[in-house]
Amino acid sequence: MxxxxxxxxxxxxxxxNVATMLFWKSDQSESPVVEDEKIDTKKPVATIDGDKVSYxxxxxxxxxxxxxxxxxxxxxxxxxxxxxxxxxxxxxxxxxxxxxxxxxxxxxxxxxxxxxxxxxxxxxxxxxxxxxxxxxxxxxxxxxxxxxxxxxxxxxxxxFDESVQFSHILVSTMDTAEKVYSELENGASFSLLAKEYSIDEDTRDSGGYLGFNSVNTEFLPSNYFDIAQELEEYSYSEPFVTSNGVAILYLHKSLPEIAFxxxxxxxxxxxxxxxxxxxxxxxxxxxxxxxxxxxxxxx
Structure with missing residues (x-):
């Protein structure tokens, strides 16, 4: 990153104010659960060199x-x-x-x-x-x-500032972008294509993931937010020219401003x-x- x-x-x-909102127990985490119907309570739940651990x-x-x-x-x-x-x-x-x-x-x-x-x-x-x-x-x-x-x-x-969660694939030419777009249309993974084609070294290894960004940020091209307004969540854009090359944008999630x-x-x-x-x-x-x-x- x-x-x-x-x-x-x-x-x-x-x-x-993230500090005031993390109120739930930090030691509680999600863990895999074995479905009850798959457990035979009459049989050992584990064996170690023949030694049994009963239900x-x-x-x-x-x-x-x-x-x-x-x-x-x-x-x-x-x-x-x-x-x-x-x-x-x-x-x-x-x-x-x-x-x-x-x-x-x-x-x-x-x-x-x-x-x-x-x-x-x-x-x-x-x-x-x-x-x-x-x-x-x-x-x-x-x-x-x-x-x-x-x-x-x-x-x-x-x-809470309006924020948008992006990934992108950034390439040098429109020809390459159209090739990538064609592969997306044929069902290819956005993340895998970003790792293969993107020239953005900061995000390439993470599948083009840009994280959540406030609409007030100065760290992304302004037209990213313009393009995002035309997208539905969990969908990608057509190739478009930006200040750093030609991009295809993926919109994960868009969150509205909330003020009190x-x-x-x-x-x-x-x-x-x-x-x-x-x-x-x-x-x-x-x-x-x-x-x-x-x-x-x-x-």
Whole structure:
């Protein structure tokens, strides 16, 4: 990745305040799961030189090592959902979309289907985070002047610039570009063709991937954004002349600008300041006492 491209990505992330949005557990990652119907619980789940590991041993190990943590996570989420419904705590779609847009910019090239799955999980995590924050902040008053001062100073951090996720194939002549375009039309991989033909040394090895770029960036030819406006997501352009050669552009994803007024941000800023003033951690533990909860690990 070129230094210029890296810098443009960093600018986008800083502007959208990435640090405040990475709230979910960093130690949780997606891992392959064996479908239940493929597991015969009566047979060993593994053998080591004839020594067997039974299904029961496996389940006990999972429960001993992860059971309490995962069960608590389920209870935490149900507590927050129940109390948020009782308190009529709702989160605006605009805030959810801004945070989803931010997280989308942190993804590499992703298929439409996979991105939709990620967005579904993100939406659930974001909603939980904001509802939890509101529940913990309830009853803690923050002066209006303090909220306004914070907004004046930091409101740009909540702003999301219009951003576009590109790949490109850059060649020297229109003849070469038309040859590449013909191969694309016949079903060839855009990424593989970029590795074979592109003269852009900064992106060639990554299949021509340019990442997410703000429409205000100065690091890409301006006509890239003009061409992108005519494309549907997950589609490529016809060859066109640019300042560096002849390009074919692939549009992965386009994200619109999202900006907020003071009134839209006021409740979220108030909650942030309330938790900060009370040294509250963003955990659901204090909410357990509000409900009658019994679980296998005790009271």
């Amino acid at each position: 070129s230094k210029k491209l890296l810098f443009s990505i960093i600018v986008v992330l800083l502007i959208t 029961g041993d496996w389940m006990k190990s999972l429960q001993d090592n992860y059971g309490k943590k995962e069960l608590k996570n389920i209870i935490d989420r149900q507590i927050v959902e129940k109390l948020a419904n009782e308190e009529n705590i709702t989160i605006s779609d605009k805030v959810l979309e801004r945070d989803i847009a931010l997280l989308t910019t942190m993804q590499g090239p992703t298929s439409k289907e996979n991105l939709e799955k990620l967005e579904q999980k993100w939406r659930s995590d974001i909603l939980y985070r904001y509802q939890l924050e509101a529940l913990l902040a309830k009853g803690i008053d923050i002066p209006e002047e303090e909220v306004q001062t914070y907004y004046t100073k930091y409101n740009k951090q909540y702003h 007024s003071y009134e839209e941000l006021k409740p979220f800023i108030s909650n942030e300041l309330a938790l900060k003033s009370s040294n509250q951690k963003l955990v659901a533990d204090p909410l357990w006492e509000k409900l009658d909860i019994n679980w296998v690990y005790g009271e």
